[in-house]
Amino acid sequence: MAGTTDGLVELDVLTVAHGGVSVARLDGRVVFVSDTLPGERVLARVTDDRKSSFWRAETVEVLEASPHRRPHVWSAAAVERAPEDRAGGAEFGHIDLAHQRALKTDVLTDALKRQGRIERVVEVAALPGDDGTDGAGGTDGLRWRTRLTLHADGRGALGPYAARSHRLIDVDAHPLATPAIEAAALAEARAGSSARSEGGEVSFAETADGDVLISSGRHDDPIVERVGDRAFRVARTGFWQVHRGAPAALTAAVQEAVDADRFDPAAANLDLYGGVGLLAAALGDRFGRATRVTSVESDPVATDFAQENLADWVGASALTARVDRYLDRVERTASAAERQRLAAATVVLDPPRSGAGKAVVGSLTRLGVAQVVYVACDPVAFARDVALFGEAGYTLDRARAFDLFPHTHHLETVGTFTRAD
CATH class of the missing domain: 3.40.50.150 (Vaccinia Virus protein VP39)
Structure with a gap:
């Protein structure tokens, strides 16, 4: 069932799709909608209606929430923000962790x-x-990322892109990153840098020895990881x-x-x-x-x-x-x-x-x-x-x-x- 209100559409979300989006239908047409999950009813804005076979939309408001919805682990990516201001990289962060795995x-x-x-x-x-069970620093699926790449806007600002765009977002946290990576990334963003005046990327890596390395561009000098x-x-910026x-x-x-x-x-x-x-x-x-x-x-x-x-x-x-x-x-x-x-x-x-x-x-x-x-x-x-x-x-x-x-x-x-x- 779907309707329209002030240019928006109401969608009943049916199932999950590959790519971090869910599937709804509007007048028989498939709509891939972000920032929701199956079982919800949402108010959404259509962002791409160029194809006859499917459209794409972004959730603006949750009208009927799933019991598996949780407050987003990253406020910068939460549905309470305007879609264009939501940071990318945590598209399942509003879903109970066990249910994330069920959807996957x-x-x-x-x-x-x-x-x-x-x-x-x-x-x-x-x-x-x-799941926070072994004392290794994991808590509800957070703090696992030992590599993080942020983007510079050519004026010294540094941050992640908004979801599905190349628009830089200012954030005050990186909850998926290890504490050391988060601290380094936030400090680097606050400091600004003339080295970032031409844009590009800044990469952060925490090694097995706990060292945090900050790199602009490719660096082939070696670091040591352990298994x-x-x-x-x-390589320092290698895979x-x-x-x-x-x-x-x-x-x-x-x-x-x-x-x-x-x-x-x-x-x-x-x-x-x-x-x-x-x-x-x-x-x-x-x-x-x-x-x-x-x-x-x-x-x-x-x-x-x-x-x-x-x-x-x-x-x-x-x-x-x-x-x-x-x-x-x-x-x-x-x-x-x-x-x-x-x-x-x-x-x-x-x-x-x-x-x-x-x-x-x-x-x-x-x-x-x-x-x-x-x-x-x-x-x-x-x-x-x-x-x-x-x-x-x-x-x-x-x-x-x-x-x-x-x-x-x-x-x-x-x-x-x-x-x-």
Whole structure:
């Protein structure tokens, strides 16, 4: 049911959609509406009506609240603010934390059904501490972010962008960031800086040793991060998992996802989109120093650090290449003996948000690798690749999902694909 009042529309919110928005209908048309959740009735302003198939809208007022609605964890992003003044980056912050994970489970389940063409419910699980249970600093999904990027407006001001825009918002808190990151970001914003006079970004990183580093632009000088007793060198502004517990959680998840009966330490095992070698190290730590694994990464700086980080494993190596081009070259040039080692291989795959895609999945399945452990940061892209693997005769044997980004719509999935024997 919907109506209009002074140019606004009343919407009954039906279900959750991928991307941090919910679904309503207006005169039979789908409307994706932000800052709400299923079961609510809201007054909303349509912001995009250019498409005939769907519109987009922003909640202006909650008329009938869900029992799962809570005061927003970040007042700068709350519905009480005008939509154009709401900070982005915490689009689920108005929802009870347990229900956030239920909604993310629904999104993943729907994606696997629609895009992946399989019926599978994979529940999204919290990391230790995010429910305030282990003394690690987690309280209701806050204080997990060890990396934060803010934007400068060319006049020295510094802050996050408003949701779905490039408009800078002045804020007085960063509740998802660690206390040290928040303190540094607020101090930097208050100070202003002539170095920011041309705009751009300022990045904040808290290392494993508790140091807070502030950077404008790219910096390739090394810092040290730790997972358990193992140290990893990574570029100061290079990629590292943002959630304080994510590196350890993904290491354990990948180790558990590998089917040991299918794993051959002498095979041509691969860690694709390998970064600084975190997941290649997970294989080596589980299966021993002689484990053969090649990490493939397009960033040469990350590859150099991976070479250092994997030095403990005599069978490990790292090379710089685009994954699709590397696999295409392997397909064209591999000898019979190399193809045999590839057919016995375990492949760890951690692609960007867009997923692995047809070229990469096609190469892996044509090479007939024994198993693929897929680490996915986007449920829809992952589901599309599930369908591609399925068409090539591979089965999603197991899957787990993790809430590595509380109070946002993002989630991480780890799935194992095996070849039909």
